[in-house]
Amino acid sequence: MKINARQLEQVNNRITALLNADSFYGKKLREAGITEVNSAEEFEQLPFSEKNDLREAYPLGLMTAPEEEIVRIHSSSGTTGLPVIIPYTAKDVDDWGEMFKRCYEFAGLTNKDRVQITPGYGLWTAGIGFQNGAEKLGSMVIPMGPGNTEKQLKMMMDMKSTVICATSSYALLLAEEIQKRGIKDQICLKKGIIGSERWGEKMRARISSELGIELYDIYGLTEIYGPGIGINCKGQNYMHYWDDYLYLEIIDPVTLKPVPDGEWGEIVITTLVKEGAPLIRYRTHDLSRIVTEKCPCCDNRFPMIDIIKGRTDDMMKIKGVNVFPAQIEEVLKSFNELSSEYQIRISHLDGKDTMRIYVETSGEYDFEELGKRVAAEVKSRIGFTPIVKVVEVGLLPRSEKKTQRVIDERFG
Numbered sequence: 001m002k003i004n005a006r007q008l009e010q011v012n013n014r015i016t017a018l019l020n021a022d023s024f025y026g027k028k029l030r031e032a033g034i035t036e037v038n039s040a041e042e043f044e045q046l047p048f049s050e051k052n053d054l055r056e057a058y059p060l061g062l063m064t065a066p067e068e069e070i071v072r073i074h075s076s077s078g079t080t081g082l083p084v085i086i087p088y089t090a091k092d093v094d095d096w097g098e099m100f101k102r103c104y105e106f107a108g109l110t111n112k113d114r115v116q117i118t119p120g121y122g123l124w125t126a127g128i129g130f131q132n133g134a135e136k137l138g139s140m141v142i143p144m145g146p147g148n149t150e151k152q153l154k155m156m157m158d159m160k161s162t163v164i165c166a167t168s169s170y171a172l173l174l175a176e177e178i179q180k181r182g183i184k185d186q187i188c189l190k191k192g193i194i195g196s197e198r199w200g201e202k203m204r205a206r207i208s209s210e211l212g213i214e215l216y217d218i219y220g221l222t223e224i225y226g227p228g229i230g231i232n233c234k235g236q237n238y239m240h241y242w243d244d245y246l247y248l249e250i251i252d253p254v255t256l257k258p259v260p261d262g263e264w265g266e267i268v269i270t271t272l273v274k275e276g277a278p279l280i281r282y283r284t285h286d287l288s289r290i291v292t293e294k295c296p297c298c299d300n301r302f303p304m305i306d307i308i309k310g311r312t313d314d315m316m317k318i319k320g321v322n323v324f325p326a327q328i329e330e331v332l333k334s335f336n337e338l339s340s341e342y343q344i345r346i347s348h349l350d351g352k353d354t355m356r357i358y359v360e361t362s363g364e365y366d367f368e369e370l371g372k373r374v375a376a377e378v379k380s381r382i383g384f385t386p387i388v389k390v391v392e393v394g395l396l397p398r399s400e401k402k403t404q405r406v407i408d409e410r411f412g
């Protein structure tokens with residue numbers, strides 16, 4: 001999906017603001033001699049921005065609006081080194097709230113809902129983002145913040161909360177606690193808005209069935225406003241994102257070139273109207289793809305990406321095709337004959353990278369024939385033919401801890 005004329009104009013406004021402020025990225029643009037872009041091709045020549053660079057701007061190097069217009073900062077926690085500080089103008093806070101409100105509307109929330117918010121408040125963008133959007137919608141916010149399950153459940157019952165906002169792990173904990181206490185009939189929840197973690201189908205199904213609620217995934221990252229820049233469609237794995245605020249590209253994380261619509265790659269985001277800290281071509285390292293199918297829920301008013309399938313660090317290149325474990329897992333899941341266990345081995349044979357996939361089945365199937373069908377399915381859905389070895393159920397290693405499913409034998 002190429003950048004359109006309106007979006008290009010918005011990018012040029014951001015470039016001008018960055019140059020005028022001479023902020024961290026303003027300096028980078030000036031050094032690169034960039035003053036404007038006049039076509040999609042020129043846009044695709046713009047340098048990327050990266051989280052590691054953002055740290056260099058600590059504390060306020062990203063600030064691109066005059067200080068008197070900055071009303072708030074947020075920070076993304078770095079596991080190592082300096083955090084990233086993102087300044088927001090009043091308009092940025094408002095825009096973010098509008099985007100989040102739209103997410104809630106897509107999930108079917110109204111001003112009659114009572115929204116219990118359990119993500120944390122503070123420097124990060126979690127709790128306050130969920131709250132802004134819900135208040136804009138006119139819902140009743142119950143700003144709990146994290147933890148204190150006893151109090152959460154009491155408020156959930158007494159306030160008759162209809163919506164729970166949580167991480168997937170906390171939603172699961174609450175679901176289990178509700179079941180354990182046998183208080184499900186006193187819970188009025190209808191929907192869950194789940195943010196910030198990647199989570200599997202099994203976990204989703206468990207939360208959804210134990211609480212009897214519909215679940216929605218919120219997408220977002222602190223560097224780009226925070227959660228609320230996209231949400232999945234009802235009953236679908238696809239997420240809408242708001243292209244009036246953001247321009248999304250999917251690039252090949254190895255060649256750094258945009259991939260055709262529909263192909264998997266890394267999400268790169270450009271903020272179109274952000275004032276406090278505009279970002280151009282920010283590399284998220286999240287893997288997804290542009291979905292080209294029509295969306296039944298909203299006449300395609302907003303474009304869609306697939307749900308996030310992992311990080312670029314998980315990616316492998318086999319026979320010229322970028323592939324990551326979640327794609328293989330998805331193919332394997334479509335075979336009822338297979339157990340849930342699998343192992344992927346990458347090796348370098350006869351000058352080529354090769355993938356072997358070990359899968360398990362019971363004795364009632366023809367192993368060789370099943371292996372051929374799995375290989376053909378990988379070929380048709382991902383684009384290369386792996387070597388598939390089918391073994392008896394129980395032969396693949398299992399461990400208490402997270403089982404290592406991908407073994408790269410190419411190095412060492």
Ligand code: ZN
Binds near residue numbers: 233240295297
């Ligand atoms: Zn939709």
